[in-house]
Amino acid sequence: MLHAMNGAACSCGKTHSFSAKVVTGAGVVHQLPEILAEMGIKKPFLLTDRNTWKAAGEQVAAILTAAGIPCSSYSLPEDAPKPDEQRVGSAVMHFDHSCDAVIGIGSGVVNDIGKILAATAKVPYIIVGTAPSMDGYASATSSMTRDGLKISLPSKGADVIIGDTEILCQAPERLLKAGLGDMLAKFVSICEWRIAKELVGEYYCPQIAQLIRSAVRLCVDGAEGLLRREPQAVQAVFEGLVIGGVAMNYAGLSRPASGCEHYLSHLIDMRSVEFGTAEDLHGTQCAIGTLVMLRLYEKLREITPNREKALTYAKSFDFADWSAQLRQLLGKGAESMIAQEAKEGKYDLAAHEKRLEVILEKWECLLQIMAEELPASKDLEALLDTIQAPKTLGEIGVEESLLPIFFMATKDIRDKYVLSRLAWDLGILEELAQTL
Ligand SMILES: [Zn+2]
């Protein structure tokens, strides 16, 4: 499915290309010596943390030794290292410069640091996934904290992605749930991508959207088997997450994989960086965000858009007052969001009026898109119950009362047209937020 689109001219006008080799299935980690030989790699450098060394690092080292391949290794001396300067520094300082490739063995943080290490050392990067927990395997950026701020740092995409189900099935349960959660977000992201195409003329590729829908379908169908660690279910989530990353590469933007629900997760992270408040795994937060957005879309579908109300609302919107609220919610992190408005002009009244006319004209079409793309919130709730995943902020230790303002702030995170921007354009942002 993935490679059928690779390199071929697409109906969207782009030629999608993705060069990483993706190897998934039972026991595929044993193919490593062959893969290294094909790539001409003589001595890889293994990067793990304490957990992933036990989960798969030891095994990889043994496979290489048995094949007569020398390697060096460094294990970050923690169970759950943070993605920050100190850990990147340790990895770089322990790197053995006689090595000609980096093999990251892990998931989130090890992979993010492994990509930076390979980019810095200018050597190929191979990732042996230990958990199907996030969609960063195929992406060329690393999700890091720098100077206390969460950033997406350009690093390097993996040259080879190995998902051995015998390893992945042993992943901690919460990582399995988080991986599925990140996939569930795609219901909203595809819906919002299509809405953005209609309302602001954003680039959209129907083939990529279909690739994601099929991947999500496999994950949802397998959800029941996930906690039983059925290889098929675990593999569906791993491949789905890889496809999510590849789809972002194909599209050249994050639209296929993230929407308003991801922004809710980002806001929780930003508050946590600033104030040390609780946060949970990315995918776990995204699953909660998805449920929130599905409920709000259901409310939105019941309204009748009103031009006068929307125009009056936009005129009365006070950006200075809103900026103060953002500062209170996010501290320093709010400044870049506030500064963005100068470039984006999303609150510009003339631009709003134009968008509003398009919304009014295309309202039926928008309702159709929502009906086609979004599952019922109660079905998603049932699915989250099936995998015993959290459904509320309270369950992950985040103040429930912040949910309305979190939702309102999602429109200021990036210059992307998402549900909260549509609600603002319609003059019903607070109204919707208050139903939460
Ligand atoms: Zn396309």
Ligand SMILES: [Zn+2]
């Ligand atoms: Zn994600």
